[in-house]
Structures are given as C-alpha cells and as structure tokens.
Amino acid sequence: MAERLRDLLSIEELTAEEIGFLLDEAKPFQEFQRYPLKKLATLRGKTVALAFFEASTRTRISFATAASRLGADTMNLQAEASSLKKGESLLDTARTLDAMKPDCIVMRHSSSGAADFVARHLEIPVINAGDGTHEHPTQALLDALTIRDRRGKIESLNVTIVGDILHSRVARSNLHLLGKFGCRFTLCGPPMWLPREFECLGKQVRRSSRIDDALEGADVVIVLRVQQERLHEPALPLDEYILLYQLTPGRLKLARPDALVLHPGPMIRGLEIDPAVADGPQSCVLEQVTNGLAVRMALLFVMIATGAEIDDARGPAHAAH
Amino acid sequence: MFARMRVVEKTQLMSATEIDRTLQRLAHEIVEKSGGTANLALIGIRRRGVPLAQRIARAMHGIEHVEVPVGTLDITLYRDDLSKIASHPVLHSSEIPFPVDDKDVLLVDDVLYTGRTARAAMNGLFDLGRPSRVRMAVLIDRGHRELPIEASFVGRSIQTSSREIVEVRLHETDQEERVMLVERVE
Missing domain, CATH: 3.40.50.1370 (Aspartate/ornithine carbamoyltransferase)
Structure with a gap:
C-alpha cells in the first residue's frame, strides 16, 4: 500500500x-x-x-x-x-x-x-x-469480506439494498465500498427513505419503491434494520412496511438463485426479514x-x-x- | 515506500545441484534420527521455508515411501520487531492441515541467523496446539544467534559478518536456484 x-x-x-x-x-x-x-x-x-x-x-x-x-x-x-x-x-x-x-x-x-x-x-x-x-466503515469492510468469500469477488455485482437508506450509515458505506468495485445498486424502500445523493456521485444507482422489481437479478441483497423510531417521521404503519418490503422466501426467488442475503444486525425477524430467509442457506448473517x-x-x-x-x-x- | 537497500553480490555459496544434494542428505538424516516417521509433520516458515519443507517431504517419500504432512506458518503476527517498522506488513495465512497436538514437528526455514524467527514460529505453533516435540531444519546456519536456539538439522554452516546477507533463491519463489552471499553497501 x-x-x-x-x-x-x-x-x-x-x-x-x-x-x-x-x-x-x-x-x-x-x-x-x-x-x-x-x-x-x-x-x-x-x-x-x-x-x-x-x-x-x-x-x-x-x-x-x-x-x-x-x-x-x-x-x-x-x-x-x-x-x-x-x-x-x-x-x-x-x-x-x-x-x-x-x-x-x-x-x-x-x-x-x-x-x-x-x-x-x-x-x-x-x-x-x-x-x-x-x-x-468496518461494517462495509466485513460485508465485502463476506461477499468475497462466498462469491469469490466483489467486482461488478448487482446489489439491492432494502430499507431506510436515507438514515443508514451502513448503506452509505456499502455504496461507497462496492461502488469502487463497479457494483450496480438498486435502492428499495418507501420513497421518502430513498435519497438521490448517490446518483450525484456518478455511481450506478437505481431507486425503486417496488421490492419485486428491485430484487430481480440481484447477486446480493442487503436488508437494513427498520429503525422503528423513524417510522413516525412521516408515519408509516409497521404492518404496511411488512407487507410491502419484508424479504420473504417468495420474493427472494426473484433474485439470482445464488443471491446472498446480508443484514447488519440487530435483525428483527418477522419485520424486515422472514425467519425462513434469515435462517436459509443464502443468509450470511452469522458469517458477517x-x-x-x-x-x-x-x-x-x-x-x-x-x-x-x-x-x-x-x-x-x-x-x- | 522505502529506499531499496543497495547490495553487492560477493560469492555463490551453493549451486542448484548442491541445494538438491543437501536437501536429500537432510531428508536421510531426518528419517534416521526421528525414530519413525509415523508421527512426523513438517512446517515450512514463510516464505522460503515452505518450498524447502515440500522438497524435504518429497525426498523422504523417495526414501521411506511415507507421506509426511506439510504445513505453512506465517510468523508476522509473532515478530518481536513490529514496532520498529513503519510500513504495513503483509499478512499471509498459515495453512496447517493437521492437528498439531502430539505431533513430532519439524520446522523448516532457509536461513538460521538471530533465532528470532524460530522463536516467533514456536510461539505461533503453540497457539495451534501442543506438539510432542519440536525440532528445526535449515538450509544455512550463518551464526550470530541472539537467542538460545539451535537447529537439529543443518544443511551448511557458514561464517558471516553482520554486514553480509545470505540470500537463498529458489525457483518456486525467485527467478533462479542458488544461495548467494551479498553485502550491504551504505
């Protein structure tokens, strides 16, 4: 170096x-x-x-x-x-x-x-x-290490990040890190949580408020914790979030068959992630x-x-x- | 990153043939003095101890028709001079594909000098388990020990001054195959 x-x-x-x-x-x-x-x-x-x-x-x-x-x-x-x-x-x-x-x-x-x-x-x-x-930064580094171990590389992957991107430092560090290796991103969540800042940085970033659309072709899915304290600004009912954005086994099938699921923790089962996905073979949470x-x-x-x-x-x- | 040290080559200490002959002899000695090879394992110290350990294991296979397991040890985390270097040391994995507990371990390195590398290697080894015995084999012993450490098997002992450097060049790690004595020029 x-x-x-x-x-x-x-x-x-x-x-x-x-x-x-x-x-x-x-x-x-x-x-x-x-x-x-x-x-x-x-x-x-x-x-x-x-x-x-x-x-x-x-x-x-x-x-x-x-x-x-x-x-x-x-x-x-x-x-x-x-x-x-x-x-x-x-x-x-x-x-x-x-x-x-x-x-x-x-x-x-x-x-x-x-x-x-x-x-x-x-x-x-x-x-x-x-x-x-x-x-x-260390969260993004450990995520990259986990992805590199499972996929053999971190270059040019399709990465979907689901959740409150706006308030997430994990999302920001991951966008910077994987962006330096040519990854393409889809940010997914309620529109008020999807900032435009990364498009200005010249990274390949797409925004989508529809999870089915956002998961298609994903190599890596990063699920963010729903910071419940944030749900009230502006109000979004919890059950509506679950309905629209929870990563379920059915939705995960839209991603690539070998897509990895990452979560920075602490993970709330049944909220942002279905327990079957959290414990499934594609989940990397404990390796992380x-x-x-x-x-x-x-x-x-x-x-x-x-x-x-x-x-x-x-x-x-x-x-x- | 740092100024490259200037050195002049003084003499060739060993040719490729001599290296090969010496390793064959070491393999014979190790077999003879180990009281059976069943429990023996070789661990090469990165970097040049690794190909040497592999070659000794191959030579032992030629003699005894036994497969002696070979591992690799990176001693960087155990060095006692880390605080004296400014650049970031590059770490490598240690690959020891067998349990160290109760093994008859033979550490292999290219040059034995101050003994500090051997000390570091023993620390690293004991973090992995409790071998029944630890011995060491080196291609060159150049003297100037700073610790009470000796090798059990020595390819060649040579007299050197502390300005001199013994460079073992092997075709697995370098462009050529020979042992050179070089001197530092200030």
Missing part, C-alpha cells in the same frame, strides 16, 4: 487498492477465529480506547474482542455512564481519553462527522465505528459477525502494530531469520 493508513474515518476516502489490502489482511484473522487458543501477543502493551457515545452492543463487543485477541487492553467509555450526560463537550471527553495515552480511539457518535472532528484534534489514530447517518472480528483485528493490527517513525531498511518482507 502506497501510504500509511492513519485513521479510518470513511470508506469514501479509501482507494480500491487500500480496501483490497485491508480485506487481504483480514484473511489470516478469519482462520485465527478457528484456533483453539485465541490469544495473540501482537498488540501486547497497546491500549484501544472504545468511545461509544451512542449505545452499541455488537460493534463494541466486536472491537473489544478483536483488541483482546490481539493482546491489547481496552478502556471503555459508554454513553449512559459518560460525563457527556453531565455536559462535557465531545472534544473535552476525547482529550481526556487521549490524556490516558491509548494507542487508538474507536469511536461511535450520533452526529455525522464526529469521528472526523475528533481525528482533526488528536494525534492518535481514530477509527470510526459509526457516525450519525454518515458512515460505518465472525468476519467482523477478523476485519477489526486486521484494522487494529494495521493501524497500531507497527511503529510510525523508524523504517527497516530491508523492508517488511525480510524477517530477521
């Missing part, structure tokens, strides 16, 4: 080459999850700060487990218990964490651009674990979770295992024998 990766703030700013490098680095860590002894000393003595200003369970556990399996320690900041509740500014909280000398900060925040803002003020690497409706660990281990390894200043004249290919 040409340049050292300093932060991971968005997929948009990465090149296809950098994405490919990160996916390749994740490969050995996928295997590692099957080892009897899941503990490396590679990041021994390093500390990863997990700053989750917005509630999160799976992403936080995934990052914490990734850090722990690499031998790093973690410090935890959780929204409910944080001094944000007491009125401290984001920057003050970040600087306080930084003063405890972690080697990187993994951060989630409900405001788009929050990770970028913190990265501009701190020296240490910042990993964006989701910022508002902007991006969720395992691959999430591999991607996050690779990322932490790439970002903090090596030193920033000194370079070995012989290069990384030469071990010391």
Whole structure:
C-alpha cells in the first residue's frame, strides 16, 4: 500500500487498492477465529480506547474482542455512564481519553462527522465505528469480506439494498465500498427513505419503491434494520412496511438463485426479514459477525502494530531469520 | 515506500545441484534420527521455508515411501520487531492441515541467523496446539544467534559478518536456484 493508513474515518476516502489490502489482511484473522487458543501477543502493551457515545452492543463487543485477541487492553467509555450526560463537550471527553495515552480511539457518535472532528484534534489514530447517518466503515469492510468469500469477488455485482437508506450509515458505506468495485445498486424502500445523493456521485444507482422489481437479478441483497423510531417521521404503519418490503422466501426467488442475503444486525425477524430467509442457506448473517472480528483485528493490527517513525531498511518482507 | 537497500553480490555459496544434494542428505538424516516417521509433520516458515519443507517431504517419500504432512506458518503476527517498522506488513495465512497436538514437528526455514524467527514460529505453533516435540531444519546456519536456539538439522554452516546477507533463491519463489552471499553497501 502506497501510504500509511492513519485513521479510518470513511470508506469514501479509501482507494480500491487500500480496501483490497485491508480485506487481504483480514484473511489470516478469519482462520485465527478457528484456533483453539485465541490469544495473540501482537498488540501486547497497546491500549484501544472504545468511545461509544451512542449505545452499541455488537460493534463494541466486536472491537473489544478483536483488541483482546490481539493482546491489547481496552478502556471503555459508554454513553449512559459518560460525563457527556453531565455536559462535557465531545472534544473535552476525547482529550481526556487521549490524556490516558491509548494507542487508538474507536469511536461511535450520533452526529455525522464526529469521528472526523475528533481525528482533526488528536494525534492518535481514530477509527470510526459509526457516525450519525454518515458512515460505518468496518461494517462495509466485513460485508465485502463476506461477499468475497462466498462469491469469490466483489467486482461488478448487482446489489439491492432494502430499507431506510436515507438514515443508514451502513448503506452509505456499502455504496461507497462496492461502488469502487463497479457494483450496480438498486435502492428499495418507501420513497421518502430513498435519497438521490448517490446518483450525484456518478455511481450506478437505481431507486425503486417496488421490492419485486428491485430484487430481480440481484447477486446480493442487503436488508437494513427498520429503525422503528423513524417510522413516525412521516408515519408509516409497521404492518404496511411488512407487507410491502419484508424479504420473504417468495420474493427472494426473484433474485439470482445464488443471491446472498446480508443484514447488519440487530435483525428483527418477522419485520424486515422472514425467519425462513434469515435462517436459509443464502443468509450470511452469522458469517458477517465472525468476519467482523477478523476485519477489526486486521484494522487494529494495521493501524497500531507497527511503529510510525523508524523504517527497516530491508523492508517488511525480510524477517530477521 | 522505502529506499531499496543497495547490495553487492560477493560469492555463490551453493549451486542448484548442491541445494538438491543437501536437501536429500537432510531428508536421510531426518528419517534416521526421528525414530519413525509415523508421527512426523513438517512446517515450512514463510516464505522460503515452505518450498524447502515440500522438497524435504518429497525426498523422504523417495526414501521411506511415507507421506509426511506439510504445513505453512506465517510468523508476522509473532515478530518481536513490529514496532520498529513503519510500513504495513503483509499478512499471509498459515495453512496447517493437521492437528498439531502430539505431533513430532519439524520446522523448516532457509536461513538460521538471530533465532528470532524460530522463536516467533514456536510461539505461533503453540497457539495451534501442543506438539510432542519440536525440532528445526535449515538450509544455512550463518551464526550470530541472539537467542538460545539451535537447529537439529543443518544443511551448511557458514561464517558471516553482520554486514553480509545470505540470500537463498529458489525457483518456486525467485527467478533462479542458488544461495548467494551479498553485502550491504551504505
């Protein structure tokens, strides 16, 4: 890779080459999850700060487990218990964490651009674990790894994303990532949830409010969680959403026979997805979770295992024998 | 990414024929000193230990008509000098298609130098299980150990200075097949 990766703030700013490098680095860590002894000393003595200003369970556990399996320690900041509740500014909280000398900060925040803002003020690497409706880079990386494993490639696929695209950082990161590899997209959901922004980015994006039409010929179907808190702006009855947009076995038949079904979780069975699809052979949901660990281990390894200043004249290919 | 180190070639240490003859001899020694090959497994350390392990296994098949399993170990995650490099190390998969528990493991590498690679390989190996015995075979032992580690089987021991580099070039990984002694020029 040409340049050292300093932060991971968005997929948009990465090149296809950098994405490919990160996916390749994740490969050995996928295997590692099957080892009897899941503990490396590679990041021994390093500390990863997990700053989750917005509630999160799976992403936080995934990052914490990734850090722990690499031998790093973690410090935890959780929204409910944080001094944000007491009125401290984001920057003050970040600087306080930084003063405890972690080697990187993994951060989630409900405001788009929050990770970028913190990265501009701190020296240490910042990993964006989701910022508002902007991006969720590690989710897109683990989705790409899952697709590449099952399909052998991520290039030029037909990808259908179903749900609330407008408010979804998962959709945005996936559009940026798979878009860099020439994938074509169909965004599907109630019209008020289908933004026009991606058409302006010159990506191959089609919008459709009819799921039967959107699934036709799909290689990959990404089902988004229905954020029930959003259903009321403007009002859309839940049972109407289920009727119009739930991914059912019958509808999935309209996609290619080997189409993959991805869901970023948490998945609500019987709402956005029929249980028969969620548990079916085309579903990748549990692989996504395992691959999430591999991607996050690779990322932490790439970002903090090596030193920033000194370079070995012989290069990384030469071990010391 | 980084300035390419300048080196001059000094001498050829081994020709293709000598490499082949040495590996044949190593295979004979390993068979002789292992007290049976039933439990034996070879693990090549990436990168050039891998083709060497495969060749030794083939030679052993020629001698004993046994199939000795061969695995591959990438030691990058176990290196003790990661904090000293600035560029992103490229990771590779370790492929060990047999349980390591209670196996008689022979690690194979091209050059034994400081012993730090062998240390890293042993750490990696023990993350996979508990072998009954671990030994090591190398094509070249060039001295300058920084750890209390020795190989059980050595193709050739040579005297080197720390400015010199032993380059094993194999046709599986390089354009040619020979062992060269090169020197770093500042």
